[in-house]
Amino acid sequence: MSDHKNTPSLDTLFAQANGAIDPQTGGVVPPIQSATTFVRDEANVPLSADHIYARDDNDLVRLGENLLNRAEHAEAGLLFPSGMAAVVAVMRTVPNGGRIIQQTGIYWGVTKWTRDFCARRQIELIEVDCADLEELRKVATTADVLWIETPSNPYLKTVDVAACADMAKSAGALLVVDSTAATPILSQPLDLGADIVMHSATKAINGHSDVLAGYLGCRDASSHIWEMIVTDRHDAGAIMGPFEAWLLIRGMRTLPLRVERMSSSALKVAEFLVAHPKVNTVLYPGLSTDPGHQIALRQMSGGFGSLLSFQVEGNKQSALTAIGHLKLFKRATSLGGVESLVEHRHTIEEAVPGNLLRLSVGIENATDLIADLNDALAQV
Ligand SMILES: *Cc1c(COP(=O)(O)O)cnc(C)c1O
Secondary structure, rough: OOOOOOOOOHHHHHHHHOOOOOOOOOOOOOOOOOOEEOOOOOOOOOOOOOOOOOOOOHHHHHHHHHHHHHOOOOOOEEEEEHHHHHHHHHHOOOOOOOOOEEEEEOOOOHHHHHHHHHHHHOOOOEEEEOOOOOHHHHHHOOEEEEEEEEOOOOOOOOOOOOHHHHHHHOOOOOEEEOOOOOOHHHHHHHHHHEEEEEEEOOOOHHHHHHHHOEEEEOOOOOOHHHHHHHHHHHHOOOOOOHHHHHHHHHHHHHHHHHEEEHHHHHHHHHHHHHOOOEEEEEEEEOOOOOOOOHHHHOOOOOOOOOEEEEEEEOOHHHHHHHHHHOOOOEEEOOOOOOOOOOEEEOOOOOOOOOOOOEEEEEOOOOHHHHHHHHHHHHOO
C-alpha cells in the first residue's frame, strides 16, 4: 500500500494522522480549536495569515483534507458537512441548460437530488447503466458531467473508471467518481483518469457511525471547475464544524485497519451466502463469478470493501423474515461502520427487488457474523 518511495504507506500515514502532534504542548492528538474568529495585532495584521475566520480556516478540517488528499493522490481536496453537500458542490457547477450523464442504480439520494435539480435548472439528465460500456457508448454525447459510482450501492456493480475517463474526455465532460464503497484505501480513481473523486466520509472514512461528512478530491487544482467549487464552499459556507472534524480524524486513524478487516470478512460472508441453499444471488465484486470481478481486480487493491447484497430465495416476505431474525447485524441504513448493518432497501426504494438485502460488514468476528446469517436464513 506504499504510494511513493520514501513516503509512508497509507496505514502509517493514517495511524499518525499525518504527524498531527500539537506543536504547543506536544500532545499526540491535535487540539480542537473552536474559535470562529481570530485577533489581529496592534498594526491590524492577523497573528496568523491562515487564521482569519473559521468558515475556511479550521486546522482540523485542513488536516482531514490533507490526509484524504494523500490517500487519493489528489492535488487538492475539500471536506463538506455531509456526502450530499459534496455531491451538490460538483453538480452546482453545471450551467443552466447543460447536460449530466449519470449512472443508474446508484445511491438513491444522489439520483433523487440530481433529478430534481436538473428539472429545476433545465439541465438534460441522461441516466444509463455505466457498468455496461455498450449502453454508455450508445448515449455518447457532449456533457458537462459524467457521474459514476463504483462499486455501486446497492447493486455492487463495478464501473470501468479508465474506460469512462476516455469517454468523458471525448464528451468534454468532467468524470466524477463516487468512491464511497471503495474507500480511499482500496482504490484511487484519480490515478485512473477521473477528474474528481467523491466520498461520503460518513461511511468507512469515519467508520463509527457518529459523524456526517463528505469529501471531494481533484486531479487538477487549477481547473476552472475546481476553482468554482472552492469558491462556492467558502462563500456559500458548506463547512464542517471543528468537533466533527476532530471525530472524523480520530476515526480515520484506524481506516486502513478497519477496511482490511471488513473487506476480508465481507468476502467470507459473500462466499458463505453463495453456498447457502436459501440464497439466490450474491452481489459482491470480490467473488470470482461476479461480472465486474476482472475490472475490480484492476482498479482495486487490498480488498473489495464492506458492502454486499444478496437475494433471498422467495419473495419480499422471505427477506423480511430473514432480517427479523438477525441478532448481530443491526437493521439500519448506512454502511462502512465498525458494526454490521443490514437493510431491506425495497422498504425505502421501491425499484429495488423485495427479496434483496444489503449488508455492511463491520469488524466483528466473521465466524459470529456468518453464524448469525445462518440462524436467520434457517427461519425462512
Ligand atoms: C451515504 C452515501 C452518500 C451520501 O452521503 P451522506 O454523508 O449521507 O450525505 C452518497 N453516496 C454514497 C455511495 C453513499 O453511500
